[in-house]
Amino acid sequence: MPSINSYIKQSWRLLRQNRLAALLSILGTALAICMIMVFVILFIANTAAFKPESHRADTYYVTYVKTEGKADGRRIAMTGLGLPFIKECFYPLQSAEAVTAVVRDIWQKQILLSMDGRNTVTASILETDTAFWHVYNFDFVAGNPFSKATFESGLHEAVISEKMARSIFGTEQVVGKELKINFQVYRVCGVVKDVSRFADKAWADVWIPYTAGTHLFYNMEGIGGSFECYMLLKKGHNREDLQQELLKRIDNFNAGLSDVRANILHQPFSHLEKWMGGENSEVSVGKVFLRFGVIAFIILLVPALNISGIILAWTRKRIPEFALRQAYGATRQRIMSQVLLENLLVTLIGGLLGFILSYLALACMGDWLMITSLGQEQLSLQMVNGWVFIAVFILCLLLNLLSAVFPAWKATRQQISEALNS
């Protein structure tokens, strides 16, 4: 449309000529966008793929197992997974690219000590296997993950975060150096960039082979234990394949047991389902999105109605202008497009302001907004990605439509001759 420039130019002049109305309209838009953007940013930080959880869409989780009586289905225990159960049912999965087992005791921090005993910090330790480094995509600052040979031999090697490396050694170049974890000596084999707590499955301060750890006990014929299992789907397979194969393997496993059986209930869960509260029950992602959509719509509708009133008053003043444009060849549709386009400029300015305000809100109210399952996280650049901008733009368009369609329609309903003299 060759007249877009002309509309934008005129719209800008109108904004300057009607400063109060423009200011109210922009502020209303900004606050509405800000409110929703806080949710959108937190949603994206919790669900979008970013390092090291780069494959969130293809990662599935089994974090607990129910041990029940074979005869009566009576619940005996609800625990983490035992290693024998994982080795038999999870590690051999053909529809998974990689399967990793982890033990994380998030409530109990461990003590890290430099060899000379001068520097000591508390840290979260994650015990895992070599597949963990395949499922998650860490940035290594120095060194490498522990090797398969190290893992199988149960050698005391550790990957530590940059922050830990600096705290204990004062530098990140610490590969080959030793430190004490719970008073046992470990050799550092790799240093990784610090991980955001929003990547709660991969996050830790220190990663060690579980063969070197203390969580290898299991109970109930190997079903229960301390492990969680994360599976990266193989290309060409889908969730159904994974679930079917897993259930088949569990059936085979259960067949070999005499009195009890393992039941993973509705698992495995996708990352999104897990984040939406699918720890204990089946989750309908569609329903959650619908609920979120309805809330977002209501949050947008309230300011949209107010802004609509401002735009209505504004367009009413301009009815002779629209009539003149129609006299000179503009169709009704064209006039409506003009009003929508002009209003879009206001909503985009408001959207940009709202976008900035939402980050300020997150920065200022981080102590209750930026809480993850692992504690408070700081605002980071990982939370500014293309999806956030797309979300802002879509919200602006929606607000624009909600607030300007009626005034635009109203502006073109009058007879041209009447409108010219109104």
Added chain:
Amino acid sequence: MITLTNLEKVYRTKEIETVALENVNLTVDKGEFLSIMGPSGCGKSTLLNIMGLLDQPTRGTVEIAGVQTASMDDKQLAAFRNKTLGFVFQSFHLINSLNVLDNVELPLLYRPHVSAKERREAAIAVLEKVGLSHRMRHFPTQLSGGQCQRVAIARAIIGNPEIILADEPTGNLDSKMGAEVMEILHKLNQEDGRTIVMVTHNENQAKQTSRIVHFFDGRQIQ
């Protein structure tokens, strides 16, 4: 050029019915400069609005440049007005948030396949024609009434329409400015051969045109 047949316009509200035009039959020839006169409320402006396809008659037909307009939809009417008609209003109807150049360019915005450069060049050319090329960056509020009306005339002729409809074009101007505007309209009629229909209360100005028709209470009396 314009043929109005058995034209009638009735305004209806819940309580009353007002007949604005009654059985009007009028033909305007190509190249003619027609004046329409009559007292206030006699239906002159209504007639001009119907001729300009800005309003619809209650009954009767409007034929412009050989085209029957009754069956046209919004899109066709808009395109037809854009190509065939130019308007000059008593109160100028310039857009205050646009400068002179942008105001004049307006009809070409709605014409397909006209580039921004072509619009600009055409606007400058018509502004030179009405003697306002030195004011093209000004806004309407910075111009005198006479200058505003000259801008409106420039806007009316930029699309090269065959017909110009002027509704009391000098009604808001003093005699000197009014004379300037009339001079431009005469030039457009005589030199460019445009058909002009003008509603006016000014008998002297009407006498300078090629024909006068008088209206009274919605009827053509002469």
